[in-house]
Each structure stands twice: as C-alpha cells, then as structure tokens.
Amino acid sequence: MSPADLVSYLIGWNELVLKWLDQDDKGQDVDFPETGFKWNELGQLAQKFYKDYDDVGYHELLDRLKKAKENLVETITARSDNELYGGPWYDKWTKGRMIQFNTSSPYANARGRIRKWLKTQT
Template identity: 80%
Template sequence: MAVPASKTELLAAIGTTFDKLTADLGQVPESRARESSLEGHAAGTVMSPADLVAYLLGWNELVLKWLDRDGRGEPVDFPETGFKWNQLGLLAQKFYRDYQSLDWRELLDRLTAAKERLVETISSRSNDELYGKPWYDKWTKGRMIQFNTSSPYANAQGRIRKWLKA
C-alpha cells in the first residue's frame, strides 16, 4: 500500500489495514490469546497475541493523547512522557503491563474503540493541518499518525497470520 499523502488516503489506509488485522485477530482462539509464542518486537523475544494487541492499543491511545494535547495548544512529549525514541522497547513493555488485566475480548473492543476515536479525530481535521506542514521534526501530523496506526496494523496482521499458520 502506498504511503498516504492526504486525509482521504490516511483514513482509507487505516480502515483497510485495521479491517484485515481484525479479521485475523478474530481467528485467534481466546484460550491462546495469552500464549507467549508470537515473534516479539525485539530480535529473539516472544510475546502473546494479547501483548501485540496491547502494543497497538497503547500506540493508538498515545496518538490520541498527542492529538488531544496539540488540539488544546499544549506541548506534546514525543514519543511519551518519560520515554525517548530509543526506548521504544521499554514503552512496548509498559503497554503490555498497562493492559494485562484486560481479557481478550476487552482488548479487541478497546482497540476498535481507539481506532474509531482516531478516525473521528482525523476526520475533524483539515487536510492542510494533517499534511500541510511538519509537526514533529520533518514529519507531518498525518505521517506521524500513519507511522503509529496503519503501518503497525499491517505489521501486526502479518505477524498474526504467520502465527496462525504455524
């Protein structure tokens, strides 16, 4: 899929990749959702399908936080307060812990709700706001959203599909 360059393309990418991901996540038996047998984000590590969903949920809710703070004219702590870009593994571990008390269905429902809030938030912004100027470093707001939504959805879908076949 081409890199989105407009609000319309971003919304389409999020919708398409999320639908494919949720179709595959729907095939994960609840009894195996916490089984740590899925290739992890760092080389040589493993995680569970629930950890993968927690990771996606964490990033979705973080992007919503960025957009909310930005919308109120407040500074945004990229990637997250207390974390640097070279500490994304630690941030992933935080996401796993943040959502470990949720069961499989709750995780999936929360991910869907976060994605729907993202779509609403993106839809309420102009194409110029999303793609007209850099927001973080050289990246536009739309590109930063895409980096942390549709791209990870596609990556996660590949991981889940491979895991389901194994």
C-alpha cells in the same frame, strides 16, 4: 507474544496518538513518543503497553481497540488537509504523516507477528 499482547500493543499506539492530538489541540507540548521514552526505546514502550493492559480480558481488549480506532478515524476526519499536511508538526513530519507512521506501522508489525504466531499453532 500472545494475541492479547498484540492487541494491547495496538491499543497502546492508537491511544498514544490520540493523546498527542488531544495535547496539541489543547496547546500543550507533546512529549514524543511518550514521556520517559525516546524513539530508540520503542521496544520498552511496547513492554509498557503489554503491562498496561495485562489485567484486561481479551474481549474487552478487542472492544477497547475498536473504540480507539473509531476515535482515531473520527478525529482525523474532523481535521482539514491543511492541518494534517500543511506543514511540519514534529521535526520535518506533518501531523498526517506522524499519525500514519504511528498507527499503520504498528498494525503492519502486528500482522507479521500474528502470522508467525499462527504458524506455531498448527
């Protein structure tokens, strides 16, 4: 796995969470985690993210990740605590917890993988 793959993975998750929020804002049903994938198929979803951004240059990937992160912060900041944590959104999980699970966990995963990759580079 390359650093570009990890950035693609983070972009994929950030943009997916933004998609969920956009669909919800429009009153549309959200197909968690993604159309065609189940929660036990997240490895396959990660492979999709790698492929989605395979032809994008590394610097452009970094720009896209920065933009996705900024959009997430903006949309979360615009929401009330009640909207984020006032009741279940998916199963027993609030919107805020779903955002947290599906943004911070991929970053933690990527950090571990980067550390492992860096050890192979020395």
